Amino acid sequence: MAKQHKITKYYIIAGEASGDLHAANLIAEMKKADPDAEFRAWGGDLMQKQGVELVRHYKTMNYMGFVEVAVNLRKVLGNISFCKKDIEEYKPDALILVDYPGFNLRIAEFAHEKGFKVFYYISPQVWAWKRRRVRKIKQSVDKMLVIFPFEEEFYRRYGIEVTYVGNPLLDELAKFGPGNRSIFLRRNSLGEKREIIALLPGSRTQEVKRMLPTMLKVTSQFPEYQFVVAGVSSLDVNIYKKMIGTMDAFLVMDQTYELLQCSSAALVTSGTATLETALLSVPEVVCYKATGFSYRLAKWMVKVKFISLVNLIMDKEVVKELIQGDLNVDNLVKELDQLLHNGKRQRQMLEDYEELKDRLGNVGASEKAAEVIMEAVRLKTK
Numbered sequence: 001m002a003k004q005h006k007i008t009k010y011y012i013i014a015g016e017a018s019g020d021l022h023a024a025n026l027i028a029e030m031k032k033a034d035p036d037a038e039f040r041a042w043g044g045d046l047m048q049k050q051g052v053e054l055v056r057h058y059k060t061m062n063y064m065g066f067v068e069v070a071v072n073l074r075k076v077l078g079n080i081s082f083c084k085k086d087i088e089e090y091k092p093d094a095l096i097l098v099d100y101p102g103f104n105l106r107i108a109e110f111a112h113e114k115g116f117k118v119f120y121y122i123s124p125q126v127w128a129w130k131r132r133r134v135r136k137i138k139q140s141v142d143k144m145l146v147i148f149p150f151e152e153e154f155y156r157r158y159g160i161e162v163t164y165v166g167n168p169l170l171d172e173l174a175k176f177g178p179g180n181r182s183i184f185l186r187r188n189s190l191g192e193k194r195e196i197i198a199l200l201p202g203s204r205t206q207e208v209k210r211m212l213p214t215m216l217k218v219t220s221q222f223p224e225y226q227f228v229v230a231g232v233s234s235l236d237v238n239i240y241k242k243m244i245g246t247m248d249a250f251l252v253m254d255q256t257y258e259l260l261q262c263s264s265a266a267l268v269t270s271g272t273a274t275l276e277t278a279l280l281s282v283p284e285v286v287c288y289k290a291t292g293f294s295y296r297l298a299k300w301m302v303k304v305k306f307i308s309l310v311n312l313i314m315d316k317e318v319v320k321e322l323i324q325g326d327l328n329v330d331n332l333v334k335e336l337d338q339l340l341h342n343g344k345r346q347r348q349m350l351e352d353y354e355e356l357k358d359r360l361g362n363v364g365a366s367e368k369a370a371e372v373i374m375e376a377v378r379l380k381t382k
Helices: 017-033 045-049 065-071 073-090 101-113 133-140 149-157 168-174 181-187 205-216 237-244 256-261 272-279 292-301 309-314 329-341 343-360 365-381
Strands: 009-014 038-043 053-057 094-098 118-121 143-146 162-164 195-200 225-231 249-253 263-269 284-288 320-323
Touching (some): 009 073, 009 101, 017 045, 017 365, 038 073, 045 053, 053 073, 094 365, 149 162, 195 205, 195 256, 205 225, 205 263, 205 329, 256 263, 263 272, 284 329, 309 343, 320 329
Parallel strands (some): 009 038, 038 053, 118 143, 195 225, 284 320
């Protein structure tokens, strides 16, 4: 009698939009290698499109900052409890955690104790703050799959199993050809004559409410440009519309890369978008503002010189960071004027961007991450 093929089961947890994107690409690569593999997940629409069985959507569990987490603590703890029970019942061959450390590190600890194989794809920023989490990672995670070169060296210093797989943003950006300005402008009813300045206020409600009003106040100082806000459909479109009001600014939804490809400069909320902007060779100013309490606590805990991924990877100030009190209209106008009218500043930033691309390497992060995970699972189940 022929031996029955065992179906490999994976449980994946991604807690926000970027995690949903990268997890979806990872799942696609894993399914290419093993079409029979089963996936159960916490994530979003992109993961669901890959055929996973979605347990929770990240929109129901995406809390930002110390205060908001504290206010929603009962929901957070309820989700953690449910997730543990669900993993035990599903009995996956491997648990794959994607960023989202406040939640995922608790699940990693539980899964390890229960004997499940644990992979962590896209590292928490433990190199920046909360380094005590490194000890928990060493105890609970079988393999770290990291997306920045400096992270591999960091984890090796602590004796943690780690592989640099490349940066998945390169895979995502490779899907886009050169931007077609005319098509983009016509599709969004934008003017042909004025150059574009992109406003990227973030992907969370709290970020947008803190960043966008200040960004929009700059528009009156640059009447020769058209300002375009990059909206995301995971947020209510009315949030953007209320803030823009009668200001001279436009809104496009879910077209961030296309917008950046057509932009002369960008004001960008700190996060993954700062790296995306650099990889698309758009001069940028990085913006960040938190609640007073969250900022004071973060300042006390953070152990790095910069907050933007561009500057962290390059280990120098490539892009200007306007943080907390420094994020005001006068400073934004000054820095944006430099990007638009100081040729030397522009050239230096673009040269640094090219070096940044070299440091990140080639495309193929999702494929390599899939190979590492699936090979380890095969060895385990032999």
